Amino acid sequence: MWRGGDHHDSFDARDDRESSRGGSSAIPDEKVMRFDQLLKRIETERTKMSAGTSSVNSRTSSPSLNTIGTPTRPTRRHVDRSPNEAGAYDFAKRASQLRMSVDNVPTRTGTPTLRPSVRDVSPRSVGSRGSRRHTPRKDMSPLRNSGSRGNSRSRSPSTRSTHSYSHNRGASPANNDMDFKFQVDKFHSSLVSAHDTISLLEKDVRNLKRRVEEKDDCILSLEQRNKVLSESVAESRSAVLKKEEEKTKLLAEKSKEIREARQECDKYKHQAAGMDKISSECESTVNDLKAERTQMERTIREKNSMIDSLRSETHRLTEELADGSIVRSQVKEKDKTISSLQNEIQRLNEELAEGAFAKTKAVKSDELIKRLEEELGAAKSDQAAASKVIIDLELRIKEIGDKHAHELLAANNRESSIAETKSVGEVTSTKATEHFKAKAAHLEDELDRTILENEELNGKIKTAEKRVRQIERSAVEKDEEIARLEDSIRDRERELKSQIDQKQSELDRQRARIEKYDLGCSKEQETVALLEQAIEDLEKAHNDNNDEISRLTSENQVLTSTLAEAEEYMKRYSGDMAELSTLKGMVSDLQSMNSDLVQKVKGSGEEILELKGKNTELETKIEGFSKSQVDESRLKTYERRIDELEDLLSEKHNVIAALQDDLSSTHRDTSRLSESKQRSKERLAEVEDSASRLSESKQRVLSLEEKIISKNDTILKLKDQIAELSKTKERLAEVEDSLAASEATACKLRSQLDEQLADDRLQREIDALLGQKCALEDSICILKNKVSKEAQSNKENTVQLEELRTLCENKDREAKTFVDTISNLEGTVDRLEKKSDLLKENERKAWERVKELEEFMNHLESRRGKEAEQLASDAGDAELLREQLSVVKAKLSTRDEELVESRKGIAEAQKMIYRLMETVQELRKRERSRSATTE
Structure with missing residues (x-):
């Protein structure tokens, strides 16, 4: 015996247990085991359904009714399919689940099929319960007419419909048998198509499991990538901290160098101030020497005026010597002038001595050199004037001696003349002679x-x-010494001026270098600030990426939960499809039972009519023979028979009411099935939304991966990310393959659903032959609306598919462009690393040169103290210092050039960093535009 209700109870309990276990477990192995069990159950259900269809065919072929219309023996349907044994509640539950699963299967055109509700197709659709038209219709059943003619009580619309159906079946039994066989064949074909749909659904479930595993792998790869990114961010932070420490060290060292350079500049400034003081002192000494020279010139002029006055006095003396009386006074005056000249000569000697002493001092000090020169010139002029005066005096004395000799000769002549003229006057002559003798003696x-x-x-x-000769010799020597000293002073002044100019130029250079260094420090600070801002932006982006990754992981968890629910739903759908086959068998059984019951009701109606006729006959007999005596026993038997017939009628009416309740329950089940179909449609829409969300999450993940790839600076990570991009391309190809497979499965499911719709239409046509034209018209209108909606949804789905294809092509192009940009970035990174290495080498060389220069400057400073003491005597050391200064200047110039080159390299690196930042911003903008277009 085949007991469908027991099987359904066991299946329901097992489905409940598996659903309770499947909701809690999320391990792939357990899912696979459960899926294998589900496949085994489907196989067993197929064998049972095939056995059930064979038994139905055998029953339809074997006649089992007698001529009256009642069954000869209780069939399998009547024995096994009672309402209590079949489990009406479980049947309704399974019917609703089946309705949900069938409605949500996609058709060939890409939209879910719109099955007409069983309420519109059932025989009770014209009645009062669940009918679309509220106006009463005239029933054409013969049973109703006969009942009305016999003054029998009226029946419900269901009974009318069943009577009409039985009348039609009684009218053409051969046609009904053929229709039943055709219906069984159609049912068998629908079962085969259902088995095919179940196999396709199993394939879809496997594909979904594979996609879930791929998503789990993606999530694991994302987590690993997040770990790698966090490690890279930590490494970048540590590198940034190290660079900041190195920068602080470099800034400290450079500040020290700047301080030392400033100290050196201050020293040079002090030295320049000292040299300025020395030059001012030299200028003051030169001015003093010029003033002394003017004074000496004045003294020379005064002495020339004195010489002129002496010459005038000599002329006057010569004139007075002509007179003899004034010779003695003139001689005395000459003696005085000679003594004055001697005093002047002594003074000049003293001045010459003082000049020699001053010259000895001038060797030590440069201030008295010009003064000595002026004194020597004055002494020379004095010597020349004195020598001229002495020569003039000698000449004058010779002239005076000659004049006295002439006078003596004249006096002798006069004495002879006087002796001759003694005779003239002896008295006067004696006096004159005495007087002349006295004068002559005095003159002698x-x-x-x-x-x-x-x-x-x-x-x-x-x-x-x-x-004077000695003085001239010493003066010549001193002139030579003075010339030599003047040359040395001029050389020294030139050297000092050149040193001052060099130090001033060095100060200017140092100032320019300091200003350039300050500008470089400000630029470096700006670059450091920009780099810090960039690092903060990267950290923010990393945090945002982490947040998005966490959000995507949560969405993936939700999607995995929805996928688990989808798996459970598919399991239930497979079970419901098996139950649908059993339900269809039960519906066919119910239809056969309905036909049998209609025949029984027809036979019972005839019996009731016969009993009513007999009852009327008995009443007439009782009325006719009321006066006669009737046997009480016969009356009692008649009454008993009447009660039995009434009990049979009540039982028949109860059976009819039960059948009507069963039909109402089936209508309710069909309504529940329609509701379950709508719910399954909603669930399928949710699943599609979840799939779209998964695609969006994948796109977001890809965009996040691209952002992370653009933000990473190291080569190894970029290569890893390139490999990941290739993996994502493969995954996109797999997703496209899965989409193609899902489209193929959808087409197959649509074809199967179209076949099922064809079967339903046949059933509806079979039921429409019973007079349900109004329901057909309403259903046709509803179907037209639904078909228009389906066409619109199909157009929208085709448009969405085309958009998805274009998006996939754009993604491939963007991935290619992104790979090219990554290769370009790798080349730029290699170039930047080479430039950074060259800059590091240049900085190292510059620091070594700076250290050498510092040592050399320290050595120079140590030597400078020693050389400050030996500046006056050591001229060779000055030349060495000049050479060393030239070497230092050359080194400083090379260092300046290297610093300029290093700054140029740093500027180029900054430009490259800015370009990279601009490329990152452009990539971000592109990704935002892509996300906006996708949304």
Whole structure:
């Protein structure tokens, strides 16, 4: 015996247990085991359904009714399919689940099929319960007419419909048998198509599991990538901290160098101030020497005026010597002038001595050199004037001596003339002679004295000449020394001026370098600030990426939960499809039972009519024979038979009511099935939304991967990300393959659903033959509306598919462009690394040179203290210092050039960094535009 209700109870309990276990477990192995069990159950259900269809065919072929219309023996349907044993509640539940699963299967055109509700197709659709038209219709059943003619009580619309159906079946039993066989064949074909749909659904479930596993792999790869990114961010932060420490160290060292350079500049400034003081002192000494020269010129002019006055006095003396009375006074005055001249000569000697002492001082100090020169010039002029005066005096003395000799000769002549003229006047002559003798003696004495004085003056003149010669020699030597000192002073002044100019140029260079360094420091600070901002932006982007990854992981978890629900739904759908086959068998059984019951009701109606006729006959007999005596026993038997017939009628009416309740329950089940179909449609829409969300999440993940790839700076990570992009391309190809497979499965499911719709239409046509034209018209209108909606949805689906294809092509193009940009970025990164290495080498060389220069400057400073003491005597050291200064200047110039080159390299690196930042921003904008277009 085949017991469908027991099987359904066991299946329901097992489905409940598996759903309770499947909701809690999320391990792929358990899912696979459960899926294998589900496949085994489907196989067993197929075998049972095939056995059930064979038994139905055998029953339809074997006649089992007698001529009256009642069954000869209780069939399998009547014995096994009672309402209590079949489990009406489970049947309704399974019917609703089946309705949901069938409605949500996509058709060939890409939209879910719109099955007409069983309420519109059922025989009770014209009645009062669940009918679309509220106006009563005239029933054409013969049973109703016969009942009305026999004054029998009226029946419900269901009974009318069943009577009409039974009348039609009684009218043409051969046609009904053929229709039933055709219906069984159609049912068998629908079962085969249902099995095919179940196999396709199993394939879809496997594909979904594979996609879930791929998504789990994607999530794991994303987590690993997140870990790698966090490690890279930590490494970048540590590198940034190290660079900041190095930068602080470099800034400290550069600040020290700047301080030292400033100290050196201050030293140079002090030295320049000292040199300025020395130059001012030299200028003051030069001015003093010029003033002294003017004073000496004045003294020379005064002495020339004195010489002129002496010459005028000599002329006057010569004129007075003509007179003899004034000779002695003139001689005395000459003696005075000679003594004055001697005093002047002594003073000049003293001045010459003082000049020699000043010259000895001028060797030590440069201030008295010009003064000595002026004094020497004045002494020379004085010597020349004195020598001229002495020569003039000697000439004058000789002239005076000659004049005295002439006068003596004239006096002798006069004495002879006087002796001759003594006779003229002896008295006057004696007096005149005495007077002349006295004068002559006096003149002789004066002449002797003047001769002695002349001899002394000649000796003094010789000594003075010797001293003058010595003084001239010493003056020539001193002139030579003065010239040498002047040359040395000029050289020294030139050297000092050149040193001052060099130090001033060095100060200017140092100032320019300091200003450039300050500008470089400001630019470096700006770059550091920009880099810090960029690092903060990267950290923010990393945090945003982490948030998005966490959100995507949560969405993936939700989607996995929805996929688990979808798996459970597919399991239930497979079970419901099996139950649908059993339900269809039960519906066919119910239809056969309905036909049997209609025949039984027809036979019972005839019996009731016969009993009513007999009852009327008995009443007439009782009325006719009321006066006669009737046997009480016969009356009692008649009453018993009447009660039995009434009990049979009540039982028949109860059976009819039960059948009507069953039909109403089936209508309710069909309504529940329609509701379950709508719910399944909603669930399928949710699943499609979840799939779209998955695609969007994939796109977001890809965009996040692209953002992360653009933000990473190292080569290894970029290569890893390129490999990941290739993997994503493969995944996109797999997704496209899965989409193609899903489209193929959808087409197959649509074809199957179209076949099922064809079967339903046949059933509806079979039921429409019973007079349900109004329901057909309403259903046709509804179907037209639904078909228009389906066409619109199909157009929208085709448009969406085309958009998805274009998006996939755009993604491939963008991935290619992104790979090209990544290769370009790798080349730029290699170039930047090479440039950074070259800059590091240049900086190292510059620091080594700076250290060498610092050591050299320290050595120079140590030597400078020693050389400051030996500046006056050591000229060779000055030349060495000049050479060393030239070497230092050359090194400083090379260092400046290297610093300029390093700054140029740093500027180029900054430009490259800015370009990279601009490319990152452009990529971000492109991704935002893509996300906006996709949304």
